[in-house]
Amino acid sequence: MSNPKVLLTIVGPTAIGKTALAIKLANHFDTEIISADSRQFFKEMRIGTAVPTPEELAAAPHHFIQHLSVQDPYSVGDFERDALALLEELYKEHKVVVMAGGSGLYVDAVTRGLDSFPEVSEGVRTALTEQLEHEGIIALQEELLAKDPEYYKQVDLQNPHRLIRALEVIRSSGNSFSSYRNQAPKPRDFQTIKIGLTADRAVIYDRINQRVDLMMQEGLLHEVKGLLSYKELNALQTVGYRELIGHLETDIPLQDAVDAIKQNTRRFAKRQLTWLRKDPQIHWFDYQTPADTIIAEIQAKNDALLKRD
Structure with missing residues (x-):
């Protein structure tokens, strides 16, 4: 490949530091970031989805962050189409593009293509x-x-x-x-390099608990109150939102709801890792590994792909 196009894809469990690494890689390669976190698409859901801060968004160009309303129907197929179209444009200016997110299905849609499923019978x-x-x-x-x-x-x-x-x-x-699921990958005109961030389970769980506490301090309960009229929508079937909806509409104590958010987020992180560990193409790093070290190790293995112009 005379002029290879590369998609640096950062994956890992929630709260592990994917956004911070994505920004450092984007700055290093002077490129842009595609978010593959399906819940960060919605502009009404800022706190509970850990949307990048204004400072983080300003540090590198981001795409697919709060560009939709929870009322907008948007599927993983829509994301695959839109992300591939955007990549085609970005590769006109950049050899490398960064994608980061915890939604494994959305990452796979871009890097491998969606699996084909049979027709659903009527009724x-x-x-x-x-x-x-x-x-x-x-x-x-x-x-x-x-x-x-x-x-x-x-x-x-x-x-x-x-x-x-x-x-x-x-x-x-x-x-x-x-x-x-896991059918043969569809052809892509770019090379994918996958970087995984991980940590001991106790560390991951502690980071999740701290993030939930911070979300509550930042006003997650108020955010959820403003979304009660949309509670039946798919976007609101999200950890952090459905537990607080339960608190607001029943006699579930607030602390119990917060504890449930932490527990369900920990379970979600476990499922994320189960999904990701089946992929032999992921280069795994401890979450504390300096970005320069990750860049050097990946670059050594993929020198022809990652040489900067």
Whole structure:
């Protein structure tokens, strides 16, 4: 490849420091950042999604940050299309582009392409929605565990939209949802270098707990109060929001809701790592590794790709 185009992709569990590293890499390569964090897309959800600070946003050009409303329908397929179109434009000016985010499916959509799933039989989604209303989310969780234990370990079990999506494929096809995932990558005209940040589990959990406390200090409860009228939307089926909605609409004490946010975020981080550790292409680094060290190690392995002009 005479003029290789490179997508430096930073992955890792929530609260591990992906944004800070992305900015340092973007500054080093004089390039721009694509966010692959699906909840940071929404302008009404700033505090609970840990959107980069104004100082961080000013430190390097960012894309796909708070560019949508929670009322805007936007799928991972939409993101794949829009991100690829943006990359085509960015590569006219930059040899390297940085992408960072904790939404593994959105990262995979750009780097590998989306998997193809079978048509959903008529009435299946309606039946699942009615089952959710009458029997609760536990019934869907139990069915997924019985029919696709692999995906059960990875999915956000508190997100009814994700559960329904998996179960409608299972019921329509008779096959597990997992069997349609991880298909052959689609061709891309850029090379992907994946950088993973990690830490001991106790460190990750402590960082999560501290971040949740900071979110509460910054006014997350007030932010959620302003979004109550949108509580049924998929965007609000997000850790941090659904627990505080539960507090506001029931007799759940605030501290219990905050503790639930921490617990569910820790579970989310565990699922993120389960997803990511299956990818042999990720170069893993401790979260405290200096950016210069990461750049040097990656550059040594990919010298032809990462030489700056």
